[in-house]
Amino acid sequence: MPLPRSSVEDGGLPLPEPAAALTPASAAAAEPAPVVLEHPVLKSLLGAWALAACSTEETAAVEEHLGECGSCADEALRLREAVGLLHPAESLDLDPTLRTRVLQGCLDRRPPRIPVPEWATPYDAEVARLDALLQDVGGAEWHAPVRLRWFMGDGPVSRRTTVAGVIAHLLSVDGLVAVALGLEDPLGPAAAAAEDATPAGRTEAFWRASHFPPTRSVRGPWREQSHNLVRTVSFAVGGTSRASEAERGGGSGRLAVPYGGFELPLSDAMLDRAFECWVHAGDIADAVDYPYEPPAPRHLHRMIDLAARMLPGSLAERRRAGLSSAPAHQHLVEAGEPGRSLRLEIEGFGGGEWLIPLDSPGAVGAAEHEVAHVALDGVEFCRLAAGHVSPEEAAAGQDGDREAIRDVLFAAASLSRM
Structure with a gap:
């Protein structure tokens, strides 16, 4: 087995002479010649180029050719657009759980003096998510058609409205909770003209009183009312101990909220409003072709739990x-x-x-x-x-x-x- 070769320094031999610097002319001569391809070959490479699958030399040759050939340039543009369609639509929103995690981290460091009750946090989160979606809705999109859907008797029912009309509907029904808390009714004089106090009756009354289809201006009152609801229930509960009491069904969480035919405790009414906010946010997202994610798992669990607890009453009502x-x-x-x-x-x-x-x-x-x-x-x-x-x-x-x-x-x- 030969011994390992020693370095120049170890052997005591003189260092080799440095290589002569290349002149610009010699450097150009040293570079490999660009790839020259015929038009049929370049045209066949357009698909691979659109997928970014060409070699460096092929990419340079194709892109140089696109600056000279109009038909290939048009075909390359169509192929690039088609490649974009191969990627699934991704939500431009942040992870729906990110807001909850950031808030929890902040609250762990500095607990709030007046905390939001646990049963109100899903509503707070869903309102924030819907408001973020509305932030990106353009002027004309506020009038995009939306079909509200629900089930009645043994079949589906629907009602046509717009994105602004959906927000007006949420404003009207959230008003039931606002009135129960002693806040101002968003319907104002229209509330007295409503045929009934059900969510549908209040919404129809609000739409009629508008004279014209609701516009994006409804977003401001809806946001203000939502903030007032969260603020009011937080101050009504007043602290961690009372929040725990309300969570168990006592305290302010037991305040009855009439829905025109039935009542819900305040804690369940806030979950109901969170659920409807999420559902109708999905309706709006579909109307404006925007991806929308489900709520955070722990909030989704609370909504499912409310529906499961209401099932026995719904069974009895259908039998009656x-x-x-x-x-x-x-x-x-x-x-x-x-x-x-x-x-x-x-x-x-x-x-x-x-x-x-x-x-x-x-x-x-x-x-x-x-x-x-x-x-x-x-x-x-x-x-x-x-x-x-x-x-x-x-x-x-x-x-x-x-x-x-x-x-x-x-x-x-x-x-x-x-």
């Missing part, structure tokens, strides 16, 4: 209206007692499991009385509860009593309203 036949073996279950139950399994972020009592709104779901099982994706369940997908189209895994499953899916769709 003759839209769902009571099973022959049904028996009256006293409040607080276990009865036949359906296990609702929500998959994905924000999911969980709920036992839905089937025979009475006051009954308690019990695993030992389970007669059916339904599995749904979290966003799909919310689309069903919003009336954006029919019970027959809901992609659900099902097992057990088919009649009970149908009743629950239709009851979920019946939670929707204008």
Whole structure:
């Protein structure tokens, strides 16, 4: 095996003479000659060039040719546009959980003197996300057509409006919470002219009182009212201990908010407003061709939990209206007692499991009385509860009593309203 070769310095030999500097003429002669390609070859390389898959020499040759050949330049432009369509649409918004994480980090360092109650944070977050979307909506896009969809009876219902009309609808229905908190009614004199105090009645009254279709000017009152709602419920709760009490159903969180036919505790009403804000933000995003992400998982879980808790009441209401036949073996279950139950399994972020009592709104779901099982994706369940997908189209895994499953899916769709 030969010994390793020693360096020049180690051997004591003189250093070699430095290479002579190249003159400009000799440097140009040393460079490789540019690739010369015929027109058919260059034209065949346009697809690879559009995908940035050409070598350095080919790219230089193609781009030099594009400056001389108009037909190839037009074809290259079309190919570059087609390549752009191959990429899936990505949201220009930040991660929906980023705001929550940043706020949580700030609050960990410096706790607020007046914290926002946990049950109001989903509404606060969804209003901020929708407001960020509206920031990018152009003047003409405020009049883009939007179709509000919900489920009534055994079929879908819809109402045509505009992006500005959707914000006017949110302003009108949020006004129910504002009035319950003692704030000014955004409808003003139109509230007295409303045929009923339901969300639909208030919205129609507001639209009629506008005389003209709502414009982008409705964004300001909606933002101000949203901020006032969050501020007012925060001061009403007043601190961490009372926030915990309200979270358990006590304190200001129990304040009744009338919806014209039924009432919701303030804590549930704020979740309801967060849910509708997200749903209609998605409607607006579809109208202006803008991607929109679901809420943060912990906020989505709260919205799903509210819908699951409202299902027994919706089941009973459908039976009273003759839209769902009571099973022959049904028996009256006293409040607080276990009865036949359906296990609702929500998959994905924000999911969980709920036992839905089937025979009475006051009954308690019990695993030992389970007669059916339904599995749904979290966003799909919310689309069903919003009336954006029919019970027959809901992609659900099902097992057990088919009649009970149908009743629950239709009851979920019946939670929707204008």
